[in-house]
Amino acid sequence: MQRAINDFTIRVATVNGSGSQSSNLVLTNAIFSLGIPVAPKNVFPSNIEGLPTWFDVRVTARGYQCRTREIDLLVGLNAATWRTDVASVKPGGAIVHEASYPIAGDTLRDDVVYYAVPFNELAKANFDGTLRKYLLNMVYVGVLAELLGIDEATIEAAIGKQFKSKPKAVATNMDAARVGFAYAREHLTKNDPYALERMSGRTEGRLFMDGNRAAALGCVMGGCTVAAWYPITPSSSLCENFIALTEKYRVNKATGEKNVAIVQAEDELAAIGMVLGAGWAGARAMTSTSGPGLSLMAEWAGYGYYAEIPAVIFDVQRAGPSTGLPTRTMQADVSFAYHLSHGDTKHIVLLPATVNDAYEMAMDAFDLADRFQTPVFVLSDLDLGMNSWITEPFAYPERPFDRGKVLDAADLAKAESWGRYRDVDHDGIPYRTLPGTDHPNAGYFTRGTGHDEQARYSELPDVWQRGLDRLTRKHDTARAAVPKPIVEDDGQPAAILAYGTTHHAVVEARDILRADGIAVDYLRLRALPFAPEVAAFIARHERVYVVEQNRDAQLYTLLRAELPNHLVSRIRSIRHYNGVPIDAHAIIDPLLAAEREPAVVAE
Amino acid sequence: MTVNIIGLARDVYKGLPTTLCAGCGHNSITNHLIKALYEYGVEPHRLAKMSGIGCSSKTPAYFVDQAHGFNGVHGRMPSAATGAKLANRDLVVLGISGDGDTASIGLGQFAHLVRRNLDCTYIVENNGVYGLTKGQFSATADIGSTLKNGTVNEYAMIDVCGLAIELGATFVARSFSGDGKQLVPLIQAAIAHGGTAILDIISPCVTFNDHVGSTKSYAYVKDHEMVANMPDFIRPKEEITVDYEPGTTQTIELEGGAHVLLRKIDATYDATDRIGALQAIHAARGKGEFLTGLLFVDATVPDLCEKERMTATPLKDLGEAELRIGREDWAKLFA
Numbered sequence: 052m053q054r055a056i057n058d059f060t061i062r063v064a065t066v067n068g069s070g071s072q073s074s075n076l077v078l079t080n081a082i083f084s085l086g087i088p089v090a091p092k093n094v095f096p097s098n099i100e101g102l103p104t105w106f107d108v109r110v111t112a113r114g115y116q117c118r119t120r121e122i123d124l125l126v127g128l129n130a131a132t133w134r135t136d137v138a139s140v141k142p143g144g145a146i147v148h149e150a151s152y153p154i155a156g157d158t159l160r161d162d163v164v165y166y167a168v169p170f171n172e173l174a175k176a177n178f179d180g181t182l183r184k185y186l187l188n189m190v191y192v193g194v195l196a197e198l199l200g201i202d203e204a205t206i207e208a209a210i211g212k213q214f215k216s217k218p219k220a221v222a223t224n225m226d227a228a229r230v231g232f233a234y235a236r237e238h239l240t241k242n243d244p245y246a247l248e249r250m251s252g253r254t255e256g257r258l259f260m261d262g263n264r265a266a267a268l269g270c271v272m273g274g275c276t277v278a279a280w281y282p283i284t285p286s287s288s289l290c291e292n293f294i295a296l297t298e299k300y301r302v303n304k305a306t307g308e309k310n311v312a313i314v315q316a317e318d319e320l321a322a323i324g325m326v327l328g329a330g331w332a333g334a335r336a337m338t339s340t341s342g343p344g345l346s347l348m349a350e351w352a353g354y355g356y357y358a359e360i361p362a363v364i365f366d367v368q369r370a371g372p373s374t375g376l377p378t379r380t381m382q383a384d385v386s387f388a389y390h391l392s393h394g395d396t397k398h399i400v401l402l403p404a405t406v407n408d409a410y411e412m413a414m415d416a417f418d419l420a421d422r423f424q425t426p427v428f429v430l431s432d433l434d435l436g437m438n439s440w441i442t443e444p445f446a447y448p449e450r451p452f453d454r455g456k457v458l459d460a461a462d463l464a465k466a467e468s469w470g471r472y473r474d475v476d477h478d479g480i481p482y483r484t485l486p487g488t489d490h491p492n493a494g495y496f497t498r499g500t501g502h503d504e505q506a507r508y509s510e511l512p513d514v515w516q517r518g519l520d521r522l523t524r525k526h527d528t529a530r531a532a533v534p535k536p537i538v539e540d541d542g543q544p545a546a547i548l549a550y551g552t553t554h555h556a557v558v559e560a561r562d563i564l565r566a567d568g569i570a571v572d573y574l575r576l577r578a579l580p581f582a583p584e585v586a587a588f589i590a591r592h593e594r595v596y597v598v599e600q601n602r603d604a605q606l607y608t609l610l611r612a613e614l615p616n617h618l619v620s621r622i623r624s625i626r627h628y629n630g631v632p633i634d635a636h637a638i639i640d641p642l643l644a645a646e647r648e649p650a651v652v653a654e
Numbered sequence: 655m656t657v658n659i660i661g662l663a664r665d666v667y668k669g670l671p672t673t674l675c676a677g678c679g680h681n682s683i684t685n686h687l688i689k690a691l692y693e694y695g696v697e698p699h700r701l702a703k704m705s706g707i708g709c710s711s712k713t714p715a716y717f718v719d720q721a722h723g724f725n726g727v728h729g730r731m732p733s734a735a736t737g738a739k740l741a742n743r744d745l746v747v748l749g750i751s752g753d754g755d756t757a758s759i760g761l762g763q764f765a766h767l768v769r770r771n772l773d774c775t776y777i778v779e780n781n782g783v784y785g786l787t788k789g790q791f792s793a794t795a796d797i798g799s800t801l802k803n804g805t806v807n808e809y810a811m812i813d814v815c816g817l818a819i820e821l822g823a824t825f826v827a828r829s830f831s832g833d834g835k836q837l838v839p840l841i842q843a844a845i846a847h848g849g850t851a852i853l854d855i856i857s858p859c860v861t862f863n864d865h866v867g868s869t870k871s872y873a874y875v876k877d878h879e880m881v882a883n884m885p886d887f888i889r890p891k892e893e894i895t896v897d898y899e900p901g902t903t904q905t906i907e908l909e910g911g912a913h914v915l916l917r918k919i920d921a922t923y924d925a926t927d928r929i930g931a932l933q934a935i936h937a938a939r940g941k942g943e944f945l946t947g948l949l950f951v952d953a954t955v956p957d958l959c960e961k962e963r964m965t966a967t968p969l970k971d972l973g974e975a976e977l978r979i980g981r982e983d984w985a986k987l988f989a
Contacts, residue, residue: 268987271979272977321730321763327734328737331741332738332742333968334742350730486700486702487744494723495722
């Protein structure tokens with residue numbers, strides 16, 4: 052048997068509400084603490100208790116962070132999904148399961164190894180009533196640890212980390228894990244290829260972080276002082292992390308006074324209204340939401356665009372249309388966010404792919420919002436926002452806040468006159484004053500109705516058109532100011548263009564293709580509007596595959612609309628939209644098919 | 655030149671010429687606002703004039719031209735006002751809304767503004783009808799009231815004052831656009847109040863709702879106003895001289911040492927009795943009458959900024975040093 056060391060995927064199938072998340076994180080952290088990169092993916096239901104949930108732990112010596120389709124090792128603890136869970140295991144794999152589950156018919160396979168463990172009986176024999184269902188999950192951790200070669204001390208450390216503030220919980224959970232260790236030692240004979248071996252060079256100095264926490268850190272360091280939000284999966288933990296961080300770092304310990312205001316609004320209409328009111332009055336303000344909330348924000352988003360008010364809106368995308376799949380991931384809000392609201396609107400949209408991006412782009416978003424006096428959207432997704440990713444510690448920001456073109460009383464005293472919407476610098480970005488500025492000329496009337504350069508109501512055709520044209524000029528100025536694409540160009544004829552979490556599947560896909568002798572270049576887009584580098588990159592390649600996680604090829608369509616005609620035929624679309632994160636083969640298969648026979652590419 | 659207590663002339667409190675119809679109740683309210691703000695001595699640069707959409711929401715352009723104005727989207731003024739106050743708690747936030755803007759499209763935001771007790775003055779210029787879209791009923795139109803074309807309203811009305819009191823409002827008043835004597839001190843008391851002050855001002859629409867059959871016409875309102883009390887605003891440190899019969903007045907201390915003295919027209923009315931206020935509002939409505947005056951006040955409830963324990967410094971003025979995590983703590987975060 053060929054041993055598979057530090058390179059396989061474990062799937063834990065349980066029922067949600069059973070506390071399995073703690074066990075899953077203990078397992079993940081234990082493997083990580085051995086120096087082995089892991090990529091956890093939580094595939095969970097929109098439900099509090101009783102529905103199936105899966106947790107995939109990809110153990111990956113090479114450090115791939117994307118999902119993989121291949122399940123090597125199943126922990127089957129959900130009777131309801133037992134049949135399909137067994138089918139998901141690849142040939143040669145192994146299954147640890149509750150001993151009472153039937154192994155017959157569909158569930159009887161001759162190409163996998165079964166490890167039957169009487170989890171329920173062990174739990175009954177060892178744990179008291181209320182905690183039983185939770186501790187049962189910790190038994191599986193002990194069983195897996197014994198089978199894979201993780202020692203008790205490593206598990207104990209991981210449990211300690213998980214329940215750090217509760218010493219009693221640490222002891223109880225460790226006892227449960229020991230029940231698993233003991234059972235596996237005494238009753239199971241290892242007959243599978245999977246093993247973990249301590250390694251170095253991949254995890255030292257690194258840590259786990261989820262994108263929502265990273266973005267919340269960016270909000271703190273980016274100087275956000277007003278947050279208004281309405282709870283919605285998968286964005287809630289962004290504001291909850293912001294609350295927790297500000298309670299720790301924004302409270303005057305002597306007086307209890309806070310350097311922040313956070314409001315749980317009555318809905319997303321109010322959340323973004325508060326953010327715009329605060330941005331207008333000079334605070335850095337943000338809201339976080341997901342698709343349905345973004346739909347509600349459309350009206351104010353257009354106001355913010357036209358009245359020119361800074362705002363930061365995080366959209367942690369989930370699977371739509373409509374309520375869709377609240378706990379699954381997609382990149383299907385891209386074109387909606389870019390054009391959010393009626394009339395001619397186009398926004399600055401940032402596209403984080405990594406937790407470091409989520410942190411940095413949160414800070415960028417506040418600077419860009421102030422600099423361009425406009426709503427800035429940060430399009431994360433459930434995969435980035437709610438899963439844990441390995442990252443280097445984040446860099447401490449060295450640059451001061453960019454508060455943009457704000458005239459204070461002293462500036463106004465020097466100026467002969469000023470106009471709120473005058474394009475003084477020919478970059479489309481006007482100057483503004485803040486309410487509270489003590490100068491008789493400071494005030495102006497902010498409105499979503501047609502206005503001239505002095506912010507006065509106007510219905511004159513050329514005033515209206517000039518205003519729209521200036522907003523286009525401002526949008527074009529932003530092309531050079533938004534985070535630049537990351538380009539890996541070795542002069543190959545074919546290339547991939549992707550954004551957001553699709554990036555991680557692209558990394559693995561390019562490695563696999565390269566091993567097969569097919570090298571493809573890569574541009575990772577990090578923001579809209581398109582930077583000039585995008586068209587230049589496409590111009591240097593014969594075929595550019597635009598990979599994204601939505602049905603309608605949204606970014607591909609935006610590209611087609613903006614590219615010069617002679618480049619339009621060079622781009623092709625590859626899409627993935629089943630709600631689980633994209634994997635490498637979702638890129639490789641259509642890309643190879645197209646490379647072999649370009650005519651079959653779907654346009 | 656005559657000036658107010660901060661040395662500004664009355665002209666400073668004026669705005670652009672109105673573009674509303676001649677005789678519109680809203681124009682009277684604008685004039686009363688100018689008087690109230692001038693006499694109060696509100697600093698123009700600290701005033702934030704907030705509004706939504708509709709005839710009422712245009713009026714912030716017609717007073718205190720130097721102040722910043724924010725004419726937002728329909729029914730969403732409360733959220734923008736909340737954000738502005740959170741960003742800069744030194745602002746005097748004055749919201750102007752209408753009955754459609756407040757009681758129909760904006761009912762949700764109105765309710766939650768009241769719940770949070772944001773320190774602001776919220777004026778409803780209430781004419782029971784949509785003016786800009788030419789005369790449809792609004793949600794404050796009384797049952798049985800008619801449109802110009804004879805259509806009868808068959809749906810229950812939303813009483814802005816009753817609703818606000820039920821929602822926990824801390825300052826609720828009703829008045830009539832034509833009654834400056836009552837309205838000017840009410841506006842001043844509302845500004846002084848440290849919480850959400852709701853002023854429901856019946857303001858007849860001369861174009862679409864001033865006919866026989868309307869219960870918001872000038873004629874109807876004049877005939878059916880029932881005055882609970884007449885307020886006097888007493889600024890901080892100003893002496894309270896009571897030359898009224900004992901038991902005929904009620905004095906309430908507002909934030910910062912200002913007071914409102916209520917001369918009782920209805921001798922039994924107690925403006926600090928929440929349930930009593932609701933009963934009186936219902937009783938008047940049952941008779942087809944409008945109860946006016948300072949209907950309810952509770953000046954002891956903390957406002958949103960206080961409840962959130964916000965620093966006294968306007969949040970907009972905080973910089974990197976106050977807002978970023980320190981380097982030592984940062985290193986610990988990633989240890």
